[in-house]
Amino acid sequence: MPQLFFVPGPSATYFTLEDHLKSALKEQVMAISHRSQAFKDLYQNTQKNLRSLLEIPAEYEIVFTTSATEVWDRMAENLVDETSLHFVHGSFSDKCAKAFQRLGKKAEIITAEAGKCAKFEGANIRQTPELIHFTLNETATGVKHPYADMQKAREQFPEALMALDVVSATPTTPIDFQQFDSVYFSVQKCFGLPSGLGVWIVSPKAIQKAEQLTADGKVYPSYHPLLELVEKSKVYQTIETPNTLNIYLLGKIAEDMLRKGVTQIRREALYKKTLLQKLFTDHPQLSPLVTEADLQSDTVAVANVEGGSAPLIEYLKSKQMVIGAGYGKAKASQIRIANFPTHSKEQIEYLVDLIMEWRI
Amino acid sequence: MPQLFFVPGPSATYFTLEDHLKSALKEQVMAISHRSQAFKDLYQNTQKNLRSLLEIPAEYEIVFTTSATEVWDRMAENLVDETSLHFVHGSFSDKCAKAFQRLGKKAEIITAEAGKCAKFEGANIRQTPELIHFTLNETATGVKHPYADMQKAREQFPEALMALDVVSATPTTPIDFQQFDSVYFSVQKCFGLPSGLGVWIVSPKAIQKAEQLTADGKVYPSYHPLLELVEKSKVYQTIETPNTLNIYLLGKIAEDMLRKGVTQIRREALYKKTLLQKLFTDHPQLSPLVTEADLQSDTVAVANVEGGSAPLIEYLKSKQMVIGAGYGKAKASQIRIANFPTHSKEQIEYLVDLIMEWRI
Known part of the structure; x- marks a missing residue:
C-alpha cells in the first residue's frame, strides 16, 4: 500500500512526476547524447523555466552540480581565498561551515541554540569575511533566517559575497536574488524530484571573484571549477555526462509550478x-x-x-x-x-x- | 517516432528499464529517505547483484560516485602522492591523465596514434609510478587494451596500484579483479541506465594506500574522500543524498543480466x-x-x-x-x-x- x-x-515526489517520467521515456531523454542539440534544447528549457519561476536576473548564471553538498565544496574552492562567515542554527548550516574549514578556510561561525536563529545583529564578528553564508531554511531545525537580518550583514560588509542555502525553501520562500551572489538548492525537497542534482545560481560579482582567484592560482583545480561550469552552461552544456533525466524533470516541474x-x-x-x-x-x-x-x-x-x-x-x-x-x-x-x-x-x-x- | x-x-536504455521505472514508482524509491532501512536494503541489493555479475572479490569495496569523470579526480586525490603512469589511445584516457596533471601529479603519458594501443611493452618509462592507469576500452577510438600487456606492467612495477577504466566495457569484456586495485565505470553505457552515477571498485591495497596518504596529510579533503566513501558504503549508506533511483535501477538491471x-x-x-x-x-x-x-x-x-x-x-x-x-x-x-x-x-x-x- x-x-x-x-x-x-x-x-x-511532485504529483506530476509520473507523467513526466512517461514523457521522458517517450521522448527518449535517457538515450540522447549530452552533446546533441536535443540535450541543449532540454537544458535551455529547464534554465528558462527556472529563471522565470524563481525570478532569477538575466545576468545571473545557473549551473548544475551533483548535489547541494557539492556546492559547499565548490563555494569554498572558488569564491573564498581565506575568510568566510557562517550562521549556524542546525546540522546543515553547520556542515557547510565545516566544509569551508575542512578545505582550509578561516570560517568564522556564529551559532544559536536549537530552535533559535543565529543572527548577524548583535553578533561579535572577529574578521572581515570574503563570503557570508546564510541558511534561509535550516532543514534540521525548521528555523528561517529573516532577510532583514541578512540585510544588516550586507550593509556592514558590502564587499563580501552573500551566499544563501535555499535547499528546502525554494520556490516556497521568495528570494530577492539581487541581494545574493551564490544561491543553491537540491531538487529532492520542494521540487519533489528524484535526488541526484544540485542547482547553483551565481551573480556577476561571484564570477568576478572566481576569476580573480583563478588568475591568482588560488582555485583548487577540481573537475568542476565554477568558471568552467559557467562557460559550459552558457552553451547549454555540462563538463561531464550529467543527470540528464533530472535536468529534464526539473524543467517540466518548474513549468507545472509556473502554470499553477x-x-x-x-x-x-x-x-x-x-x-x-x-x-x-x-x-x-x-x-x-x-x-x-x-x-x-x-x-x-x-x-x-x-x-x-x-x-x-x-x-x-x-x-x-x-x-x-x-x-x-x-x-x-x-x-x-x-x-x-x-x-x-x-x-x-x-x-x-x-x-x-x-x-x- | x-x-x-x-x-x-x-x-x-536497457530494454527492461521502463518496467523498472514503473516498479520504482510503485515502490516509492524516489520518495524514501536515504537514511532509511528501505534505502539500505536497496543499496545492499545493488551491491550484491553487481558483485555477483562482475565477480568482484568479497574483500573489494564498491562505492558510488556521481560519474566516472569524478573518479579521475578521486583517484588522483586519494591514491597518488606524486607519480602516475597513463596509457593514452584516445580522448578519454587522455582526459584522465590530464586530470592527474591538473591536480598536481607527475603523470607520465604513453601515447599511441589513432586506432593503435599505447602499450607498456616497448615503452620507455622514465619514473616509478605509484599508480598505473589503463583504459580497457577507449570509447573515443574503439581500442581495447590487451590484458597481457597490462600484466607486464604489473610484473615490472609490482608495488604500483593498477587502475582500470572499464567505462564502456563492463560487463561485456570480462575483468579479473585480482589484477587490479581501482576499477570504475559509469552506468549510461553497457548497463543502459540514465546517466548520473559512477561505480568505483577498490582493492584492499588501494584502501591501504589511501590510509597511508591520509595519515600523512596528503589527501585533498574533498567531500568525497575514498576512505569515507568506503566507510559509508560498508553500512549501505552514502555521504550525501545520492542518486537513489539510479542505484536502484542498477541493481535491477544487474539482476536481469544475471538472469540472462x-x-x-x-x-x-x-x-x-x-x-x-x-x-x-x-x-x-x-x-x-x-x-x-x-x-x-x-x-x-x-x-x-x-x-x-x-x-x-x-x-x-x-x-x-x-x-x-x-x-x-x-x-x-x-x-x-x-x-x-x-x-x-x-x-x-x-x-x-x-x-x-x-x-x-
Whole structure:
C-alpha cells in the first residue's frame, strides 16, 4: 500500500512526476547524447523555466552540480581565498561551515541554540569575511533566517559575497536574488524530484571573484571549477555526462509550478504551515521547537514530543503516513514534517487530524 | 517516432528499464529517505547483484560516485602522492591523465596514434609510478587494451596500484579483479541506465594506500574522500543524498543480466562485433579505425568514412537509427557504433544491412 511521505527530503515526489517520467521515456531523454542539440534544447528549457519561476536576473548564471553538498565544496574552492562567515542554527548550516574549514578556510561561525536563529545583529564578528553564508531554511531545525537580518550583514560588509542555502525553501520562500551572489538548492525537497542534482545560481560579482582567484592560482583545480561550469552552461552544456533525466524533470516541474502560479504555492504553504504550528501548540504532548513566529520555516515544521517521538512516528506509519524524526541528536525527541508544494492542503489536514487524535 | 540509439553512451536504455521505472514508482524509491532501512536494503541489493555479475572479490569495496569523470579526480586525490603512469589511445584516457596533471601529479603519458594501443611493452618509462592507469576500452577510438600487456606492467612495477577504466566495457569484456586495485565505470553505457552515477571498485591495497596518504596529510579533503566513501558504503549508506533511483535501477538491471547470463551477453557481443567489423571491411567507403583484431573493442566499433561521416549519419537518422560521429577531431571523418547488451543481434543486423546498402 502506498505511503505518504512527509519527511523533509527526499520526500513525496511532485504529483506530476509520473507523467513526466512517461514523457521522458517517450521522448527518449535517457538515450540522447549530452552533446546533441536535443540535450541543449532540454537544458535551455529547464534554465528558462527556472529563471522565470524563481525570478532569477538575466545576468545571473545557473549551473548544475551533483548535489547541494557539492556546492559547499565548490563555494569554498572558488569564491573564498581565506575568510568566510557562517550562521549556524542546525546540522546543515553547520556542515557547510565545516566544509569551508575542512578545505582550509578561516570560517568564522556564529551559532544559536536549537530552535533559535543565529543572527548577524548583535553578533561579535572577529574578521572581515570574503563570503557570508546564510541558511534561509535550516532543514534540521525548521528555523528561517529573516532577510532583514541578512540585510544588516550586507550593509556592514558590502564587499563580501552573500551566499544563501535555499535547499528546502525554494520556490516556497521568495528570494530577492539581487541581494545574493551564490544561491543553491537540491531538487529532492520542494521540487519533489528524484535526488541526484544540485542547482547553483551565481551573480556577476561571484564570477568576478572566481576569476580573480583563478588568475591568482588560488582555485583548487577540481573537475568542476565554477568558471568552467559557467562557460559550459552558457552553451547549454555540462563538463561531464550529467543527470540528464533530472535536468529534464526539473524543467517540466518548474513549468507545472509556473502554470499553477508561485503565489498560489506560497499561499497554500502558509495555510499548511499555520495548521502545523497550531497543532504543535494545541496538542498536549507536542510543542514547537521554533517558538518565534518570524523564525518559523515555511516548509519544515519541527516539534518536541513529550516522552519521545518514536511512538508517534510508528502510529503514523501504521496509517501509511511517514514523517521525519528529529535530526541528529534530536532524533528521539523531535518530529519533522515537510510542507512542500506537493503536499496538498487535504493531506496536511488529514495528517493534523490523525496527530490530534493521538496520545501515548 | 522512436529512434534507435547506437551512440556509445548515453545510448539506448536497457530494454527492461521502463518496467523498472514503473516498479520504482510503485515502490516509492524516489520518495524514501536515504537514511532509511528501505534505502539500505536497496543499496545492499545493488551491491550484491553487481558483485555477483562482475565477480568482484568479497574483500573489494564498491562505492558510488556521481560519474566516472569524478573518479579521475578521486583517484588522483586519494591514491597518488606524486607519480602516475597513463596509457593514452584516445580522448578519454587522455582526459584522465590530464586530470592527474591538473591536480598536481607527475603523470607520465604513453601515447599511441589513432586506432593503435599505447602499450607498456616497448615503452620507455622514465619514473616509478605509484599508480598505473589503463583504459580497457577507449570509447573515443574503439581500442581495447590487451590484458597481457597490462600484466607486464604489473610484473615490472609490482608495488604500483593498477587502475582500470572499464567505462564502456563492463560487463561485456570480462575483468579479473585480482589484477587490479581501482576499477570504475559509469552506468549510461553497457548497463543502459540514465546517466548520473559512477561505480568505483577498490582493492584492499588501494584502501591501504589511501590510509597511508591520509595519515600523512596528503589527501585533498574533498567531500568525497575514498576512505569515507568506503566507510559509508560498508553500512549501505552514502555521504550525501545520492542518486537513489539510479542505484536502484542498477541493481535491477544487474539482476536481469544475471538472469540472462553474462556468458550469453558476451557471446552475443562477439557476434555483433564480428558483423560490424566485417561491415567496415566489406563496405567500399568504410574502413576500420582499429585494424589489429586483438585491439578491437568488444563494445564500440569505429570506422573511417571516405568523404566524411555526415552523409551516412544523416541517412541513418532518416531511418530512425542514430549512430555516433567520431570523437573530437575525428567528428567529421569517423563513425562510432555502440554494441551494448541492449542492442539486439537483430538491431545490429538491420543496421549493418542499412549501411551496406548506402553509398554517397
